Amino acid sequence: xxxxxxxxxxxxxxxxxxxxxxxxxxxxxxxxxxxxxxxxxxxxxxxxxxxxxxxxxxxxxxxxxxxxxxxxxxxxxxxxxxxxxxxxxxxxxxxxxxxxxxxxxxxxxxxxxxxxxxxxxxxxxxxxxxxxxxxxxxxxxxxxxxxxxxxxxxxxxxxxxxxxxxxxxxxxxxxxxxxxxxxxxxxxxxxxxxxxxxxxxxxxxxxxxxxxxxxxxxxxxxxxxxxxxxxxxxxxxxxxxxxxxxxxxxxxxxxxxxxxxxxxxxxxxxxxxxxxxxxxxxxxxxxxxxxxxxxxxxxxxxxxxxxxxxxxxxxxxxxxxxxxxxxxxxxxxxxxxxxxxxxxxxxxxxxxxxxxxxxxxxxxxxxxxxxxxxxxxxxxxxxxxxxxxxxxxxxxxxxxxxxxxxxxxxxxxxxxxxxxxxxxxxxxxxxxxxxxxxxxxxxxxxxxxxxxxxxxxxxxxxxxxxxxxxxxxxxxxxxxxxxxxxxxxxxxxxxxxxxxxxxxxxxxxxxxxxxxx
Numbered sequence: 001x002x003x004x005x006x007x008x009x010x011x012x013x014x015x016x017x018x019x020x021x022x023x024x025x026x027x028x029x030x031x032x033x034x035x036x037x038x039x040x041x042x043x044x045x046x047x048x049x050x051x052x053x054x055x056x057x058x059x060x061x062x063x064x065x066x067x068x069x070x071x072x073x074x075x076x077x078x079x080x081x082x083x084x085x086x087x088x089x090x091x092x093x094x095x096x097x098x099x100x101x102x103x104x105x106x107x108x109x110x111x112x113x114x115x116x117x118x119x120x121x122x123x124x125x126x127x128x129x130x131x132x133x134x135x136x137x138x139x140x141x142x143x144x145x146x147x148x149x150x151x152x153x154x155x156x157x158x159x160x161x162x163x164x165x166x167x168x169x170x171x172x173x174x175x176x177x178x179x180x181x182x183x184x185x186x187x188x189x190x191x192x193x194x195x196x197x198x199x200x201x202x203x204x205x206x207x208x209x210x211x212x213x214x215x216x217x218x219x220x221x222x223x224x225x226x227x228x229x230x231x232x233x234x235x236x237x238x239x240x241x242x243x244x245x246x247x248x249x250x251x252x253x254x255x256x257x258x259x260x261x262x263x264x265x266x267x268x269x270x271x272x273x274x275x276x277x278x279x280x281x282x283x284x285x286x287x288x289x290x291x292x293x294x295x296x297x298x299x300x301x302x303x304x305x306x307x308x309x310x311x312x313x314x315x316x317x318x319x320x321x322x323x324x325x326x327x328x329x330x331x332x333x334x335x336x337x338x339x340x341x342x343x344x345x346x347x348x349x350x351x352x353x354x355x356x357x358x359x360x361x362x363x364x365x366x367x368x369x370x371x372x373x374x375x376x377x378x379x380x381x382x383x384x385x386x387x388x389x390x391x392x393x394x395x396x397x398x399x400x401x402x403x404x405x406x407x408x409x410x411x412x413x414x415x416x417x418x419x420x421x422x423x424x425x426x427x428x429x430x431x432x433x434x435x436x437x438x439x440x441x442x443x444x445x446x447x448x449x450x451x452x453x454x455x456x457x458x459x460x461x462x463x464x465x466x467x468x469x470x471x472x473x474x475x476x477x478x479x480x481x482x483x484x485x486x487x488x489x490x491x492x493x494x495x496x497x498x499x500x501x502x503x504x505x506x507x508x509x510x511x512x513x514x515x516x517x
Contacts, residue, residue, distance in 0.1 A: 032095075032099070033383075034387060034388075035098040035192055036191075036392075037390060039389075040392060041194070041392055042395050043195075045165060045394035046174075047170075048394070048398065049166075049513065049514040049515050050162070051159045052260050052261060053260065057167070058167070059256040063175060064245060064246075065245065067178065078237065078244060093234070094190050094239045098190075099387070101202065101207055101393055102396040105161070106379055109154060109214065109379075110376045112217075112218045112221055113372045114145075114376070116144060116218065118370065119146070120144060121140075122303070126301035136219040143217065146373070147452070148273070148313075151373075151407050152270055152313065153217045154404040155316060155407065155408035158400040160261040161397045161400070164209035165202060165393060165398070166394070168250055169394055172197040172198075179198040181240050187240045189241070190239040191241055194241070198242050200249035202250065203236055203241070204251045207254060209257050233251075264314075270313045274307060275304070287422040293424050295423060296428065298427060299439075305419070306441050308442075309419075311413070311419060313412050315408070316408065317405055323413055326502075327499065327502050327503065328416060329445075332492070332495070333489075335423070343490050344426055347486055351434065362437055362481045362485040365482075366481070374448065374449050374478070375411070375456075378452065378456035379404070382456075382460060385460070385464060405507060406459045406507035409503050410452050410455035410499070413503055414446055414452075415442075415448075417446050419442075419443065425440075426444070426489060427439060427487070435486040445491065446495050447479060447482050448496070449482050449496070450500060451496040453496075454475055454497040456475065456500070457500075457501075458504025458507075462504075462511060463511075475500070479497050
């Protein structure tokens with residue numbers, strides 16, 4: 001079998017990720033990253049096209065005080081007081097956050113997604129409770145960060161970080177206040193010296209936006225989120241990278257940007273994506289009326305399908321008409337057709353003759369309960385790749401925004417197809433078929449893993465064209481893993497990849513026109 005090896009060599013570690021055309025293994029244990037030290041500063045990022053902001057200057061950022069003023073001298077002295085008593089733990093904190101604000105806040109998001117990716121247990125009467133954003137600490141705690149929810153969360157975080165960077169870099173260029181280590185030679189630099197103006201801090205604009213979005217998405221974790229924010233700010237001061245006013249201005253600007261994204265989130269229809277009993281019954285009846293075998297929950301007791309109306313959630317890269325007329329995939333094989341019968345038998349034969357390697361692949365890509373989900377898996381892959389490429393904070397934000405907007409939109413398109421066609425799972429059709437990776441509680445066509453992966457691989461291939469083959473191989477393996485796991489038919493997987501590729505192309509179109517190329 002032909003093998004493809006992709007070595008991810010990080011400056012501060014000896015962690016190597018080896019990608020094989022049949023098995024991709026990424027060792028996430030003890031992973032660290034190099035300090036951010038961009039090859040290109042992207043000082044013009046304030047001119048890039050924002051996502052929601054009407055202009056980079058939509059929200060005001062007051063002019064900074066002069067570096068000769070008494071207040072500024074006091075802020076320099078604050079840095080010196082920290083540096084005079086620095087501990088090993090504080091040095092570690094500087095190095096942790098020195099890897100980059102976008103990288104670390106995305107990592108924190110993945111941690112929270114995994115923590116909350118636990119489906120609620122049924123009530124004594126056989127019904128299922130639902131998380132309630134209005135009462136997030138009651139059981140089941142809000143949210144249940146299933147794959148669609150997670151895809152949306154990653155997208156909002158990344159898009160807000162990007163717009164915050166565009167605004168922050170605009171004001172950096174406007175005010176051009178130099179970094180504290182250039183003002184006072186007694187300020188030590190514990191991070192690579194940046195040639196960018198320090199006001200407002202790019203780390204702080206990312207942090208300000210991230211904190212507000214994370215509090216919205218994970219309201220029960222606010223103490224943890226606030227603690228991370230304080231650590232981030234303290235790390236920048238100890239490092240000598242920013243004075244307090246650089247951080248305060250950046251944080252305030254990031255929060256203003258976040259408010260605009262929070263307003264969008266409150267009205268993007270995700271809050272009603274769960275549907276209700278009337279809608280669930282109607283979808284099943286419509287499927288039966290077409291003469292098809294409908295999907296049904298195989299849990300005991302039966303659980304309502306996951307996020308039946310997520311296909312109605314507002315997308316980022318195209319409108320709902322485009323989704324339905326241009327991107328929605330064609331119908332799957334009829335459940336009474338010879339092709340459907342053949343695909344069912346294929347799944348049975350794969351499972352019956354499953355090799356150790358195929359089982360390993362199914363497990364590696366399962367991304368089920370308690371994980372950061374398939375969208376998070378692709379965020380991890382992107383992070384390990386981008387960390388090698390010496391991107392600026394603004395370019396990190398831009399690239400993650402393109403990736404995650406496409407992954408969320410892929411999820412919307414996928415869930416639209418799932419409940420439009422309402423196709424059954426292999427185990428429902430042939431009781432000989434079993435799975436040991438967990439049976440998702442929603443229809444089969446099209447495969448979510450495949451659609452997410454097709455979109456992600458398309459966007460990553462645009463950002464890092466030299467690795468396009470590896471990304472596409474990974475997407476195909478993630479897709480076929482669902483057949484190895486016996487939970488998808490071939491048409492689910494192949495059409496899912498194709499559909500994800502289409503979604504990813506819309507992100508590329510935006511990338512060509514955002515001013516960052």
